[in-house]
Every structure is written in C-alpha cells, then in structure tokens.
Amino acid sequence: ECYFQMTLAEAVAEGCAESTIRPKSASSEAEVTASSLLESYSWDVQRAFSRVSDMNLYDEEQLSGTADWVVVTGMPPEAHAYSSAGPDHSEPAPLLDGAYIWRFDDPSLALDSLEHAVKTGYIKIFYPLVELQTQLQFTPNDTLFSDQWHLDNTGQSSGTSGEDANITGVWDNYNGSGVVISIVDDGVQTGHPDLSANWNAAVSYDWCDGDTDPNPQSSSENHGTAVAGVAAATGDNNLDVSGAAFGATLSGQRLISCSVTDSILAGVLSFNNDIIDIYQNSWNYIDQLYPSVGPLTTAALSLAEQNGRGGLGNIIVFSAGNGLLGGSNSNYKDLPNSRYTIAVSAIDHTGVQSYYSEPGANILVAAHSSGGNKGSEFPYTTYVGITTTDRTGSDGYSSGDTDNNFGGTSSAAPLVSGIIALMLEANENLTWRDVQHILVNSARKNDPSDSSWGANGAGHDVSHKYGFGVIDAGAAVALAENWASVDDEANASYGPYTPSVAIPDASSSWTEVSTYVSAGVQVETTEVTVDIDHTYRGDLDIVLVSPSGTESWLAEGGRSDSGDDFDDWTFSTVHNWGEQSAGTWTLKVRDMAFGDFGTLNSWTLNTYGTSNPLYVTGAFEYEDREFDETGFTGVNPYLPIRGADVEIFDDSTGTILATTRTNNLGVFNASITITAA
Known part of the structure; x- marks a missing residue:
C-alpha cells in the first residue's frame, strides 16, 4: 500500500513513485554547450543560421543529394561518429567555434538523422552545404591607352569628352603600389604579358581544383583575365593597356567555374586577409532572393572587417548586376546588398545608366563601363565597350592579347577596385568604413536631370541608379590623403515586429507599419528584414521611409518574378547616409497587380553608423x-x-x-x- 506520509525514497522503493532524478547524459551536456555556442555567435551569424536552417528553403533533390552539412554541437569531435546522427566524416567548419561539417556517405539518410540528433540534444542546429551555380555578370568580348575612354575620354567612340574616371592626374603621385587586389573570378592568365609583372602567386588559389594555380582551365574561362586588366594591368610599359591601379599587386582566386558552397565562399572572402587588401568580385549567383550568405560566409565577412588588413578591414567590391532588362534589382542578391561590400552599377561613355545596369537602394557608386545598342528598344546606334587584357593566342574573346568589347557591371566593379587601391596607397590607415565614407563624399553627380536623383535628410544627393554618383578618382584620392578615420561602428536593432497584416490585391493603397527609434545613430547603412507570404512576389512594391522622409525602394513591382514569398529576406539601403536614426521609420508594401494576395508577417529594422554625440x-x-x-x-x-x-x-x-x-x-x-x- 502507498501512504501519503512516505518519503520519495520509500515511495520509489515500494513502487508507488518513479524518481525524476536521472544522471546527466552526454546528449544533455552537448545540448547545453551547443546552445551557449550558438548564443555566443554575433547577431548577424545567428540570423543567418535561423534563415538557412529552414528546410522549406530547399527542394527534395537538394535535401536528399547533399552530403555535407554544417552542424553546431558541444560534443567533442571524437564523439561525433557515435551520436544518433552518425556522420561518416567530421571536420571543423571555418571561423565558427563549435561548428562542424558532417559528411554522410549516403546523403539520403542525412536529413532524418540530423533531425533526430536535434531532438535528442546531440546538436543544436544544422543546414545543408548546397552547391549553388554562379554566372558571370556579363558575357563580354576589347586595345591600347588611346582606346581606354573610361580612363581618359576625349570624345573617342562618340562619347562625351571628360566623361571618365578622372584618373590621369592621380597617376602623377599614385599607381596603387603596395596594395594587393585579389581577382575572384573564373581564373586569371597569370603569364599574360600585361599582368605578369604585377602578379603574386603566393596569395592565389584555385577553389575548384584545390591547388594554388588560378589559371583558366577551359577555353570559355576568359572573364577573370579581362577583369584583372581593368583593375591593375601593368601601365607605362609600352604594351597594350593600363589598369586603373597599374602599380598594384594582383592575385587570383579561381571560383566561379564550379559550384560554390557556404564553406567555400567563407574561405574565399577570408583567404589571406592579412595580405590581400581588396577582394574584387564581378559575379553573383544565378538565383535571385536566394540566401547565399550563410553563417560561415557571414562570419567571414564580419571577420574580414574586424581582422583584415591588420584590423582596418578588407575592402570587398561587388558588381551590382546586369539584369535591368529582366526587371532585376541589385537588392535581390545578398552579396552586393551586404553592408560589408561595395555595390557598383554601370554608366556608359555619355554618363548615363547602361542599358543592363540594375538599380538598387544598396548601390554605393557607379563607374564607367560598356553601353550602346544591343537591342532595338534602345536609342543607340553602336555598342561601345571597354578595352582591357584578353587571354593570349587563340584563347580569349578575341584573337589578340586585348579585347575592346568587355563591359557590364563586370567592368565597372574592377575600375572601382583599382581606384580604391590608389586611395589606400595615398592613406594606408583607411578603414573599410573610411573607404565607403570617402566614396560617398567624393562621387560626382552624373546625369543630373535624371528623375532618380533626390536629396536625403543629410543633404546627400543619391539615386537608385547611381548611388551617390560616378566614382571620381581625383576627388577620392584627394579626400583620402588627409582623411581622419570615422568613429567605431554603432548599431541599433528594432524588432522583429509581427503585424501579420494583409496586403490587398491590385490596390494602389499602401499597407504601412511603423516603429519609433530612439537610439542616436548617424546612419550609414540601414537593413530591413521582411517575412512576407505572397504567391507572386514580383507584384510587390516595398519602400522604407526614414524619419527624414527619404524613401528607399527596396523592391519594385511589375517584374516577371513568379516566385513565392520573401522568406526573412534582408534588404539594405545606403540612402539614409548621414541622417539621424531617431524618429519614426515606416515600411510600406503594396500589390498593384491582379490575382494574388499576401501577408506581411514580420519585419526587423537595423541601423548602422556612428553614435551621434549631439x-x-x-x-x-x-x-x-x-x-x-x-x-x-x-x-x-x-x-x-x-x-x-x-x-x-x-x-x-x-x-x-x-x-x-x-x-x-x-x-x-x-x-x-x-x-x-
């Protein structure tokens, strides 16, 4: 019989009760440690984990065919194989303590095994290292300094005289000497006669074949050699062309000729970051609104700015994209819209938006590149490209060592990278944020009558087509020479808010949500993360309005994007640069097309800049x-x-x-x- 007066020990002994006190298991210890590890990561990394660990992002083929998975666990490495998931191989993931890459010989068993491991506490979180396909930002096809109108426009090619990078005067004092530019691309011909004198093989790598030779491996890999020439082809050597920073050191990272994972990209953007100053990227992923920046890449970007260049931060330049004709926007790609990167759009030889150049609130500056008529819908009579290095012999875009038809934002971005090299030679103490500030404050307002221009609350002219204007090498270097570094970065985060409000179909009226910001930040970059359910996201206009009244168009409707939803997608805008964060911020969404409905589920606002002492x-x-x-x-x-x-x-x-x-x-x-x- 069981009596009320029994102690717990007596009740257990008589079978009247079951003890709830059990020895601590290995899995519970691992669970506690993994939880604390995840919480120790930066907010950006935690947010990236939250996004990519949602298995709804992936299709069945991706989930059943992926052998490598990133996991966070507190278990010691020697115990991994004996966990409930039982991976066949385990190795530490780069950059994040407690993160490992688990490989399964039979990928089809991975998902169920990992989900069970989470339930039993062996691991905290996981996501697949899905291989993503890359594409060049332009498929180009270019000789000699007098042909390089982007460096010195005298009206050749029927262009506007003086519409160039304003760079020749800078060369009297600076040519990029001592600065290292890494060309992340499809390979660079290291022995090219106009590139070899500036080459540094010690900080080059082939991520596709796993060796230190970044040379092209197929007849179609011509892009990187052209990009390298725009940035830093050897100048003043009586041979072919000149790069913007013709005295800078070049290295190469062969990447986009193969599939890329979060782990590989993290390695690329942290590769020799104490030696490499500038990472030049004229590529992006094929899929729009795909979360390519996973936790490992997020950590690499963050660490590049914290530790790169001896703590000053690496400069990471990305082309904005060439999808204007398809209604694309640079903000639909999470590498160009990262606050850690500089997104570059393109203008032609007359100073107006190139026919392919994507707009975006994330674009910092524009730079000169190809333009002209490649389709009957544009009022051009000729196509005018950029003259740069080309693979020698029968390889390459043309039959010689140069090509005069290169272009796209693929050519605009390395022009900016080269000019930044001149800035760093002029002032080696510039931080990554100093470089962005200088570009904002020295860019020239081109195409001034264009309707995209507007003044923000801090008095900066800014455009969704051109950012703060076209890069001006003379003005940028002059400002860099005596630049005093900006204060440490401050940020304020608000949300997530969960309004769960309907977005009416085919309505010009806005669905609006607001938040009041009290923190005093003088803004540089603003981020907005939205979760929106919608059956045709190409219908949606999304606009952020700052307390100063500045409107940043984050997404524009009327484009042919039949994809569903914005799944915790982070947009960014630089249009609030210099404004004060205090006041009411409003997010506006509308659907002006018929046939689809949606809901704004949640949103988060982040402002980055410097603390406002006043x-x-x-x-x-x-x-x-x-x-x-x-x-x-x-x-x-x-x-x-x-x-x-x-x-x-x-x-x-x-x-x-x-x-x-x-x-x-x-x-x-x-x-x-x-x-x-």
Missing part, C-alpha cells in the same frame, strides 16, 4: 510605495513618468539647449546643437 535620450521613473488600511504593503518600482516636460540645458551657462516631453514609457529624446565658444 543626441540626448533618457527616461524618468518613480517608485510607488503602496499602503492600505493595514499599513505598508510594498513597493512598485520603475513606473514611468508620462507626459512630463523636460528641459535640457548647459549647466555652465544655464542655456536651454532643447525642450521635449516624456512619452508613455517615460522616455524622452532630443537632438541638441552645441556652438563652440
């Missing part, structure tokens, strides 16, 4: 001591003082600097102006 915020609270007829009953602390008048004054002079009121949370904020005596 911004004051705080809160007033009071402590409520409560009594009843029996006497003192306790304290209810930290109640907000609502609607209180607040004066901010200079204690030394008694001058009132600002007046404001507390809100319903007791919070007040104000911008103040201090005038030097």
